[in-house]
Amino acid sequence: MPLRRLRSAARYTISACILVCVCCLTAAPGRAQSLRGKPVKTNVFTAGEGGYHTYRIPALLTTKAGTLLAFCEGRKSGRSDHGDLDLVLRRSTDQGATWQPMQLVHEEGGDQAITIGNPCPVIDQKTGRIWLPFCRNNNDVFITHSDDDGQTWAPPRKITASVKRPGWGWYATGPGVGIQLTRGRYKGRLVIPCDHRETIDGATIMLSHVFYSDDHGQTWQLGESVEKHTDECQVVELHDGSLLINMRNYWGRTGKEKSKGQKRAVAMSRDGGQSWSDFRFDPTLIEPICQASFLRLPASAPGGKARLLFSNPASKTSRRQLTVRVSNDEGRTWPTAKVLHAGPAAYSCLTVLPDGDIGCLYEGGVKDGYAHLIFARFSPAWLLGENGKP
Secondary structure: OOHHHHHHHHHHHHHHHHHHHHHHHHOOHHHHHHHOOOOEEEEEEEOOOOOOOEEEEEEEEEOOOOOEEEEEEEEOOOOOOOOOEEEEEEEEOOOOOOOOOOEEEEOOOOOOOOEEEOOOOEEOOOOOOEEEEEEEOOOEEEEEEEOOOOOOOOOOEEOHHHHOOOOOOOEEEOOOOOEEOOOHHHOOOEEEEEEEEEEEOOEEEEEEEEEEEOOOOOOOEEOOOOOEOEEEEEEEEOOOOOEEEEEEEOOOOOOOOHHHOOEEEEEEEOOOOOOOEEEEEEEEEEOOOOOOEEEEEOOOOOOOOOEEEEEEEOOOOOOEEEEEEEEOOOOOOOOEEEEEEEEEEEEEEEEEOOOOOEEEEEEEOOOOOOOEEEEEEEOHHHHHOOOOOO
16 A cells, blocks of 8 residues: 555544544543443532522433433422422433423422422323322322423322322322332333321321322322331332332431331332231341432343442431442342442432433432432443442
């Protein structure tokens, strides 16, 4: 080959290599950094901005189109669970690298002290519709939906009579996400984890439960409660089609049994959430009494084996040390754990991104665990090692 052609070919090869490197660094900076092992973090909501005193109660969902929906409560006048609270949302179409301006999903009464919150979205994979249950004043249950990837939402409809028994007090959907069952007799069922307060034998206590739909969200039915002294919960479907529910634990507080406190409670359902059995405590999943996230990692993730993910502030005394754990045996053991946020942190919500990375939206800060809602993106390799082995 003539020297001139060799030089031209060399220049072309070098230019192509430079272009590839630049694309890797600029097209998806979050992905590039997460592959290097260190989680990439972005403040999605910051206390005091956008007209709200505090943002709390995160719910994170990946749509069929690959859009991330970050829901939360915008608390106008203070940090309290009660008051003028609105349901707000930010969307990301680039897997969390950037976020669109905040949008108002639902509010009532202007500046009146009406509490709108506890988002618990779920996607119907057959219809593509995104269902969003939420509560008003922790008393009534409403549901809205979106058919355009979360850009607009239908007028909410009240479903309290279908999912709440007479005499129940405080009621909360989620917080976190619902799931759709994928196998067995109850395939296609939409399941929403919830909690409520009721009086039993003269004592007012909290209990976890779910409600569900078998007709793509048109009607909803109430399942039985789990065990007393349980609270905010999340649920996953296991390989055999049974459900595993993971719950905030009040046995050490209202149950007056300290030996049963400071660890998560779990139970099983073999009828799609209609009833629960096999109640136990998980000594590995320590907690300071707080919400947690619970999620199945798809079998297509590194290692070729479906795993369960769990995140919560892993401390017995305070809300800090947000930790992500991995189970390889359907939640029986948790051999792998990584600290995502060492400082003050509280509620969290996990999701799997379109490219296989994992996202977590959580409450956290340096000195204040409620200063921000932070989106963290990390690769399965950060949790499991480069070869998918814990």
